[in-house]
Amino acid sequence: MRIDAHHPDRSVAHRISVVVLTHNRAQEVMRTLSRLLALPEQPQVIVADNASSDDTVGLIKAILPDVRIVQCPSNLGAAGRNQAVACVSTDYVAFCDDDMWWEAGSLAQAVRVLDASPGAAVLSARVLVGESLELDETCVRMRNSPLESRDLPGPPLTGYIAGACVFRTDVFRAVGGYEPRLFLGGEEELVALDLLASGHAIVYMDSLVVHHHPSRARDSRLRRRLLARNAAWISWLRLPLQDACSATGRAFALLWREGTFARDAFMMMGALPWALARRRVVPPSVRAMRRHVDAAEQRQKKVARRAAN
Known part of the structure; x- marks a missing residue:
């Protein structure tokens, strides 16, 4: 099921979108958006801007007019993603944060996997950190999941990484997205619990790759x-x-x-x-x-x- 990362099937452009969450990180999000727009899959890219007070929105509009921007009325934290998903018209939606981006070919691979695996609702990607491409320690644990695969395309999980995953769009909407009161920090746990309770499967996929260059603007x-x-x-x-x-x-x-x-x-x-x-x-x-x-x-x-x- 592997594909050529440089020449994937471009028909997937109409099957998957990418939602990028950002707040006051203009330079980081511009770098991420430039990389996403260069992907051979050519997905629709939607930015969920959490009421940035810097020049984020102006820069995107001026330099990257093909990017759709959803401006949240205030900083909604993770729930800003919900606002963007309301605009998604594709079967699948991939997520990343403003200091993360998908590797070429991964989105096409995700479409193929989800098309072939109706039991999988969410795919959690392999995350490579920094210039050294160190595997995120969370992915190490996911890769070693002890749960039985049950004919799923990868190890089943009880959680996922919110900034490095692909959802079936209708499942994300049905589960209600992210709870605004949680803001940020482990917000995906509640969604994961509700997904599992509804009988959906969350799967780790080593063949899907997200790069993470952690922003210095962190507390x-x-x-x-x-x-x-x-x-x-x-x-x-x-x-x-x-x-x-x-x-x-x-x-x-x-x-x-x-x-x-x-x-x-x-x-x-x-x-x-x-x-x-x-x-x-x-x-x-x-x-x-x-x-x-x-x-x-x-x-x-x-x-x-x-x-x-």
Whole structure:
């Protein structure tokens, strides 16, 4: 099923679009868009601009007029992607962030895989980081997924990488896209849980490649706090009470270490009524899949520690 990356079937241009999420990273997104527009597949490229206050929108309009821009009314975080997908008219939609881009041939490969594999709803790509092309550690775990393939085109997963995946467009819309309240940080976990609960499969595809050159415009401390908060909220939304309490405890511990407990813990717990009103625990089969994956990852960590010693 591999194809020539430089001469793929251009008919896929009408089958797949690419949505790029950005906020105040004009130079990064211009680099990404230039690479996407140079792809031999020639997909439609849609930018979800999260109310950038720099020259992002003006630059794109002036230099890359073929790119469609969806201007969000405010910074919606991951939910900005929902606004862009509302404009997608193709069967499939690929996602990347403003510091990531798809390798030539990968989108055509994704179309072929999804056409041939009706059981797969989402394909999570291999992510190569920086000039050294180092494999993202998340992809290492995905590649080693212990779940049975069930005639799927790659290892089944319980999650995916939001900025390096391809969805069936109708599935993305049916699941509701990203929850605005989560903003950014692990936002794909809630979508993944709902996909699995609906019987859809998420698959890792080593043959699909996304390049990631992490932007320097990052706040790592804020991201850690958002990840912990969102993990707690998602647990209250979809997981058993024991899991929700554990995730909340871990979030409290991190906020205490970060020195933001008084402010952030109050805000986090203030959303509990919202989460409980929308609580829908996923089926036992989905929870069993997650436990199986978690146990395998713990075993791999133990092996790695022994090897290091």
